[in-house]
Amino acid sequence: MNALATSTPEEVQIAERYNALRNDARRARAFEAYADHGLPHRRVEGWRWSDLRVALKGLGRGEAAPKDPFQNVDAAVFRFDDNGFTPPKSRPAGVRWISQLETPAFGGAEELPMAALAAALADDPSAVVIEIGGELAAPLRLVFEGSGDRFHHVAVIVRQGGAAHIVESHLSGGGFANTALEFEVEDGARLDRTIYQAGVSESVGLVTAKAHVGAGSNFTQSALAFGSKLSRLETHLSFQKSGGVAVLDGAYLLDDGFHADTTTHVRHMVGHCETQQLIKGAVKSGGKGVFQGKFLVARDAQKTDAQMAHHALLLEDGGEVNAKPELEIYADDVQCAHGNTTGALDADALFYMRQRGIPEADAKAILTASFVAEAFERIDNDEVKEIFEQEASRWLMASL
Amino acid sequence: MLSLKDLTADVVDDDENATQILTGLSLDVPAGEVHAIMGPNGAGKSTLSYLLTGRDGYEPTGGTAMFDGEELFELEPEARAAKGLFLSFQYPLEIPGVPVMTFVRTAMNAQRKARGEDEISAPDFLKKARAVAKQLKIDADMLKRPLNVGFSGGEKKRLEIFQMMMLEPRFLILDETDSGLDIDALKVVAEGVNALRAPERGMLVITHYQRLLDHIQPDKVHVLAAGKIIKTGGPDLALRLEKEGYDGVLAEAA
Numbered sequence: 287m288n289a290l291a292t293s294t295p296e297e298v299q300i301a302e303r304y305n306a307l308r309n310d311a312r313r314a315r316a317f318e319a320y321a322d323h324g325l326p327h328r329r330v331e332g333w334r335w336s337d338l339r340v341a342l343k344g345l346g347r348g349e350a351a352p353k354d355p356f357q358n359v360d361a362a363v364f365r366f367d368d369n370g371f372t373p374p375k376s377r378p379a380g381v382r383w384i385s386q387l388e389t390p391a392f393g394g395a396e397e398l399p400m401a402a403l404a405a406a407l408a409d410d411p412s413a414v415v416i417e418i419g420g421e422l423a424a425p426l427r428l429v430f431e432g433s434g435d436r437f438h439h440v441a442v443i444v445r446q447g448g449a450a451h452i453v454e455s456h457l458s459g460g461g462f463a464n465t466a467l468e469f470e471v472e473d474g475a476r477l478d479r480t481i482y483q484a485g486v487s488e489s490v491g492l493v494t495a496k497a498h499v500g501a502g503s504n505f506t507q508s509a510l511a512f513g514s515k516l517s518r519l520e521t522h523l524s525f526q527k528s529g530g531v532a533v534l535d536g537a538y539l540l541d542d543g544f545h546a547d548t549t550t551h552v553r554h555m556v557g558h559c560e561t562q563q564l565i566k567g568a569v570k571s572g573g574k575g576v577f578q579g580k581f582l583v584a585r586d587a588q589k590t591d592a593q594m595a596h597h598a599l600l601l602e603d604g605g606e607v608n609a610k611p612e613l614e615i616y617a618d619d620v621q622c623a624h625g626n627t628t629g630a631l632d633a634d635a636l637f638y639m640r641q642r643g644i645p646e647a648d649a650k651a652i653l654t655a656s657f658v659a660e661a662f663e664r665i666d667n668d669e670v671k672e673i674f675e676q677e678a679s680r681w682l683m684a685s686l
Numbered sequence: 687m688l689s690l691k692d693l694t695a696d697v698v699d700d701d702e703n704a705t706q707i708l709t710g711l712s713l714d715v716p717a718g719e720v721h722a723i724m725g726p727n728g729a730g731k732s733t734l735s736y737l738l739t740g741r742d743g744y745e746p747t748g749g750t751a752m753f754d755g756e757e758l759f760e761l762e763p764e765a766r767a768a769k770g771l772f773l774s775f776q777y778p779l780e781i782p783g784v785p786v787m788t789f790v791r792t793a794m795n796a797q798r799k800a801r802g803e804d805e806i807s808a809p810d811f812l813k814k815a816r817a818v819a820k821q822l823k824i825d826a827d828m829l830k831r832p833l834n835v836g837f838s839g840g841e842k843k844r845l846e847i848f849q850m851m852m853l854e855p856r857f858l859i860l861d862e863t864d865s866g867l868d869i870d871a872l873k874v875v876a877e878g879v880n881a882l883r884a885p886e887r888g889m890l891v892i893t894h895y896q897r898l899l900d901h902i903q904p905d906k907v908h909v910l911a912a913g914k915i916i917k918t919g920g921p922d923l924a925l926r927l928e929k930e931g932y933d934g935v936l937a938e939a940a
Contacts (some may be wrong), residue, residue: 632779
């Protein structure tokens with residue numbers, strides 16, 4: 287453990303937690319992938335605007351976690367909380383899961399040290415593999431909720447020709463929540479992933495996902511994040527076979543003292559795949575939004591269609607948005623583009639609405655809600671889409 | 687109803703540079719009357735409409751503006767709207783993501799709430815919207831689309847009149863409503879405005895050209911130049927301006 291020489295108290299705590307677990311080779315490999323680097327900080331590539339090492343100092347504990355907006359949605363629930371893992375009460379047709387005794391390996395751990403840490407510290411039964419065959423009629427919900435330090439590792443496999451909608455709730459009332467997710471979308475399969483994140487100003491959360499998209503498959507992701515002291519939704523997606531389609535949409539709404547980081551990395555290794563991305567943000571004074579998007583198009587990935595857009599609104603002076611859109615393209619016959627803007631609400635439109643009698647705060651909320659709602663348009667489930675729109679409007683009406 | 691006395695005002699840009707635009711404007715529009723304001727470009731016509739409705743960057747520096755006995759400049763724009771002041775914009779804004787019907791209903795209920803009235807019921811609102819749309823020859827599908835997004839200039843103006851007839855304001859300011867309208871659209875719009883003429887309602891019609899006044903007959907015509915009213919007369923004054931241009935009247939006043 288070469289990092290120990292310069293360890294912070296939080297790193298020491300993490301090492302102690304690891305040492306208390308039953309050891310095996312997979313866990314050790316995952317932990318070493320983390321320990322080679324330690325906790326990332328602002329001088330580490332990709333963490334400049336999300337200094338985890340600093341954020342983990344002095345976290346709150348034991349506050350009530352924010353409410354889950356999906357609690358009334360009819361779905362099988364996989365619950366991960368301070369008491370561990372609770373599987374659904376009944377098994378929906380086409381779904382199997384194992385909460386296994388052995389630590390599942392986290393593939394490519396070295397590239398994603400924080401996901402590797404989540405996998406290393408995800409004690410049985412917090413590591414779960416869910417396997418989906420066939421087209422599911424209802425969404426599956428993954429609920430991650432708690433107020434202490436917690437580590438989870440979940441793998442979801444959609445078998446050939448299958449289809450599923452995973453709705454994740456990441457709700458935190460304190461502590462450090464670190465979740466690693468792996469999605470395997472086999473050939474001709476479809477996976478919709480909806481992510482809702484809400485925390486408190488004293489909680490830190492990392493959700494790192496890796497997705498493999500098979501031939502002619504579809505992976506559609508949509509997120510709504512309200513941030514926390516530090517919150518990061520990170521997605522690494524790769525196309526290894528042609529004909530795949532990915533959507534990586536999302537929105538973040540940030541109050542004073544809240545931070546939300548959307549980091550995505552898409553690798554087009556083969557041709558004839560498509561990625562569409564639209565991230566929208568709205569930030570109040572003292573809020574801090576981060577967008578880091580990267581599309582890598584390999585030399586052989588001809589006919590790639592990849593579009594990246596990030597647009598943020600500063601609702602007040604003193605809000606902060608940092609964006610780093612990147613295209614790295616080695617193929618020559620591709621359609622790739624990115625757009626990135628940060629600005630204020632249209633003052634003329636605001637005046638127009640007020641002239642019609644709509645109070646300023648309502649006018650701001652209405653304009654912002656419609657701005658943000660564009661990022662939800664590709665959610666292929668009306669109930670879920672409506673909940674996102676309502677949650678965004680509720681926040682805007684309450685805080686503007 | 688609307689009473690302006692010795693009004694002076696600045697336009698302030700983003701860098702806080704102030705330019706005086708109104709230089710002592712006085713005007714009285716009693717209830718039940720339609721007054722036209724005509725003037726050359728740059729006279730301060732649009733400034734007056736924005737000043738009265740409270741747009742940022744249009745700052746009163748002297749004089750008084752009374753609306754129904756109340757000091758207008760002490761009210762926020764939305765409060766002025768709830769009191770019944772309506773501006774038909776020269777360039778109506780696009781409101782993405784908000785369908786026309788939703789927008790108008792939100793505005794109507796916000797005004798009602800500010801006045802301490804009950805919200806309009808959904809069936810009543812729909813019935814009224816259908817009737818007004820029919821009168822203005824507005825397609826029902828258009829009312830489901832986001833307000834003014836992708837609409838032509840003429841469609842936007844028609845939608846201004848639609849909103850006006852839905853909200854039934856007590857005082858109307860029409861800022862260059864004829865611009866961008868072909869002659870058929872102009873007739874439809876004018877009919878809508880004329881339908882709102884009432885003993886308890888006042889109107890201020892701001893226009894560069896006389897042709898709108900063929901369709902909306904004013905009781906009085908005022909000539910605005912260099913930030914103040916330099917001449918007031920009857921409808922014949924508009925005809926004279928059309929024939930002779932502004933130069934003659936401006937020279938007389940000087």
